[in-house]
Amino acid sequence: MNIDTVCIIDDDPICVYGTKILLNHNNFISANILIYEDGAEALINLTSQLDKGQPMPDIILLDLNMPVMNGWEFLDKFHELTLANKPRVFIVSSHFNKTEIEKGKSYSLVRDFISKPLIAKNLNDIIAMSKIAV
Incomplete structure (x- = not known):
């Protein structure tokens, strides 16, 4: 699997900045990094892309605790979309706690939980897991 687009959904500008630097310095991203500050903004923009026939991101890095629409609310809505390519x-x-991990397993799109801050080893693990078919 080639990774052309990564979507970061997080309201913490420091974490977003650090993740962008990490992605760029490890040469894992060849094309796009999409950034949204909350689930609602992400859902609106990703749905718009879908409506235009554009592909979804290959990977979504999702924070849980955000204003407007948190990560769980985003997953509930995003999970309902009919997607040709599933991120x-x-x-x-x-x-995050055990209850959240169990809840995350109920979404077929959720591959894993990763503690902030994202580090190079986490990024390597994400890339490895993304090459495994869902």
Whole structure:
């Protein structure tokens, strides 16, 4: 699987900046990095892309705790979309518990939970998991 587009959905500008730097310095991204500050903004823009026949991102890095629409609310809505190519969703959060991990497993798009801050090893794991078919 080639990774052409990564979508970061996170309201923390420091985490977003760090993730962008990490992605760019590790030469894993050849094309696009989409950034949205909350689930609602992401859902509107990704749905618009879908309506225009544009492909979904290959990977979504999703924070859970955001204003307007949190990560769970985003997943509930995003999961309902009919998608030709299904992105791999990685929940990237500063804290999550066993209940959240179990809840995450109920979404077929969620591949794993990763603790913030994202580091190079996490990125390598994401790339490896993304090459495995869903």
